[in-house]
Amino acid sequence: MKRLKCILSYDGTYFSGYQVQPNKRTVQSEFEEVLMKMHNGQTIKIHASGRTDAHVHAYGQVIHFDTPLNIPADRWKKALNSLLPEDISVKEVQIVPLDFHARFQAVSKEYRYKIIRSQERNVFQRHHAYHFPYPLDYVEMKEAIKYLVGTHDFASFCSAKTEVEDKVRTIYEIEFFEEKDELIFRFVGDGFLYNMVRILVGTLLDVGQGKIKAVEMKNILESKSREKAGKTAPGHGLYLWQVHYDN
Template identity: 60%
Template sequence: MPRIKLIISYDGTHFNGYQVQPGLRTVQSELEHALKRMHKGMDIRVTASGRTDRYVHATGQVIHFDTELEIPADKWNIALNTMLPEDVRIIHAEQVDSQFHARFDAIQKEYRYKVNCAKIPSVFKRHYEYHYPYKVDVMKMKEASKLLLGTHDFTSFSSAKSEVEDRIRTIYSIEILEKENELTFCFIGNGFLYNMVRILVGTLIEVGSGVREPASMLSIIDAKNRAAAGKTAPGHGLYLWKVEY
């Protein structure tokens, strides 16, 4: 049975996260609902590269599903986009090998996080970036971010509720882009733990604000304790940007 891979984008503002939850509007349930309609009532289960939380956005989430419908791979996005609500769009569709797995085959992920430090928040970006109306020292944040690169046990930077046993991950790069009052944090790694990017950002902002020293990143990592790191930055500044296979 052909397997289809989709790259999707969504505005997380009006979703209760990616994953199906009974009675709540989620991205996965909208996708499965649209696919069910296309398959004349047959349930189609989709598998994503990973979940995203409430209010979190995506420009490059990847999912796969199996289908018996004979639609040319590149027509799937057009067909599905007419069925989907306008806050989810299929960006790309292709047929893949039946062994392809959106979650297990992901070798690299990029997340971005947007912070706006202007005094008055932009009404147009209130759902799309975290408004933090204070001065931050970007050089100090860059210095701190270098200490986070490489392979570490990131227990301190993951939700205390996380049940994953292996908390060793590798961060390949962290870039902080500045454009007027907007800061964009770009994280590329082999994978990220639950809440990890939001805790990394929250901690880096504390460095930028002078509450923590850049060098403290090392002792936070060593602590292997969520309480050692900074606050969790809010979900609406976060974007699942790109998944590589």
């Protein structure tokens, strides 16, 4: 038995998210279907670093699975890419120790959120970035970020549907930069709650528009109430960018 770690990229547009759901097209179900073909009908379960929602993309999602097949890593990559649908691509395959776990051993994750700043819709990016042409006060947004970075209870910044008890997370880095007509946010943290990055983006856009003041971030965090923070930014601007492991 061998354990394989794969780095995947997928276009979330036509997926109902990562995780298997009955009668829905998901990344996990498409991937497991390919593995079933390669294993003559045997079910092989895959484990991801975490789920992604409907329409959310991955530039570098990490999964692992166990296989009895004796195939070198580079041939695995070719075989998977030739069988997977065109909106999932395997960027890297590695044979890892049997105690590697894509979720439990992830030490940090990076998400990015892409916003189109041009007045006109960009037809080519319509499923891959959020169109937000309104003025933004970058100075105030940078001020708000200072309150958010660090270790906090992020109860105000996660969906009311979040099931985990412990909502304390550490954000190591938040920054944004412009690239052509895009504004790109980067979030690096030890973990993110359900909808957390999208609510952080929605809140920072409210700050940029003057609807919320930067200094209010402190109260919003302390209130531990979802209603205090801003809107949830749409899923199609979000990318799970990278997952980091110790080794």
